[in-house]
Amino acid sequence: MTASLEASLEASLGAPLAEPLFERAAIIGLGLIGSSLAHVCRRKGLARVIAANDLSPEVRVRAKELGLADVVADTIEMAVADADLVILCVPVGAMNAAAAAMGPHLREGAIVSDVGSVKASVLAALTQHIKPGIHLIPAHPVAGTEQSGPDAGFATLFLDRWCIVTPPESADAAAVAKLIAFWKGAGANVEIMSPAHHDLVLAITSHVPHLIAYNIVGTAADLEAVTQSEVIKFSAGGFRDFTRIAASDPTMWRDVFLNNKDAVLEMLGRFNEDLTALQRMIRNADGQGLFDLFTRTRTIRRSIIAEGQETPAPDFGRRKP
């Protein structure tokens, strides 16, 4: 991002709130999402005190150096004590252990949420550790980059992106409204969805795209007829686009596939059926069939740009610096 673009995005975040929404927000896990959340919490004054914890001592040291939070606690218990908002920003597979560790230490009336890319399994894992009297409201901000760790975060990550909130049926309406206000304060749009529908939607808009990106990068690396050096040199023909999402955090993505198995396999089945049909069109030299598909797909990008979810600049506006 260039400096001027960055400044204009930063300005779009708007003024800090007159009064914080929460007294103490605890951010658990300081990767890309957790550190971005810490930045925007401070920038927008969403919480009076920002507490944080990460399982890794190195990350905690780095978080202190970066000044990400008011308190970087050495344990998850210390981070959540007295917090009226707790957001778990750990990989989906680590949610259960984090919830078990913090469960007994949560304050009555606190809101507990998360940012996991899978919602049904996370809800099931968290439910067993969260006592009655605490508001469990899972959520998922659909935003990110291919970078990871506490240095990767920035305050505008969620700006104009969608955050999907998946409250259990029994959820307290006021608590849900407060969590929605929090995400809107962070610059996001909010949509309410059931966990199961979330998992199906994300399977096609995020999980299967990542899977096929990882797959083609793996295929290209393993060829004998084409060297890795050739793949790298001539990657500007399209391949390099796929390497971006195939450079995402391996732990996070392993957990996504293990925890959204059914929806991913279902969407992958549809992808495979369609690919077989396309393969047959090529084999049979069905030029009209290919042309029709390639024309139809073009219009989808136009809609994504029109809805503000993508840059209109050719080639994503990228060039070598």
Next chain:
Amino acid sequence: MTASLEASLEASLGAPLAEPLFERAAIIGLGLIGSSLAHVCRRKGLARVIAANDLSPEVRVRAKELGLADVVADTIEMAVADADLVILCVPVGAMNAAAAAMGPHLREGAIVSDVGSVKASVLAALTQHIKPGIHLIPAHPVAGTEQSGPDAGFATLFLDRWCIVTPPESADAAAVAKLIAFWKGAGANVEIMSPAHHDLVLAITSHVPHLIAYNIVGTAADLEAVTQSEVIKFSAGGFRDFTRIAASDPTMWRDVFLNNKDAVLEMLGRFNEDLTALQRMIRNADGQGLFDLFTRTRTIRRSIIAEGQETPAPDFGRRKP
């Protein structure tokens, strides 16, 4: 691209040549590649006169308005008359007709080249229309954006990208050297390859990536369980990346698949085998297998960035303007 980035790229093109390489370059077809070639020819003084033609009267009118060439000829015959360099920038499926039309009008000793994304079938198509005494040397600059037409071109498109030159065995060494000097003058790096190997390399670095991008965008558009509006809203989870190359020119890409059938089907077979293995890992909850692949793919992007073929900026440096 921001204005300052554009200015710095433009400066990287360097000073115009002291003496043009060619007296008259004829550019046939004024889409993204043809119009970019016209821009850089003028900017770098690669030819004393730039002549051009496009089959479409609307494109010819627009080319005149844009001042793309010194002469925008009404027919291909008029464009190539007296040219010592002719570059066909038409879709691969239109090469045969273009070569047939211009063949009898080519000047003795001229170099005839092209920019097609497939080389074996193009060489075969051109050979039958090019008389002895004319130097036929196919080439393929591996560069582009998802945009098309005479307005899409820009002078720095080929800067630091690779141009693959595939001379026939009988090619005149001096003519090959002159075409290489032309592409280097346009800012590109040059690699020599056989047409068959080119087609295999591009099948994995460009053609199959486009095919699976077109395919997943089609799959997502056709789902009943997830609406098109949901696909668009939540596309920032990864899907939107694929829509860029799935927005590329349908005619160009139809022709690529029809003309590189064998290599595309071979590489697609490898992709499918690997995807089946990945699908099985998910079904069997093989977390280690997934983690290992996702770690390996991460390093390939680093190499592409290190080799100057990709921006190091997170998320391609894109954000809404």
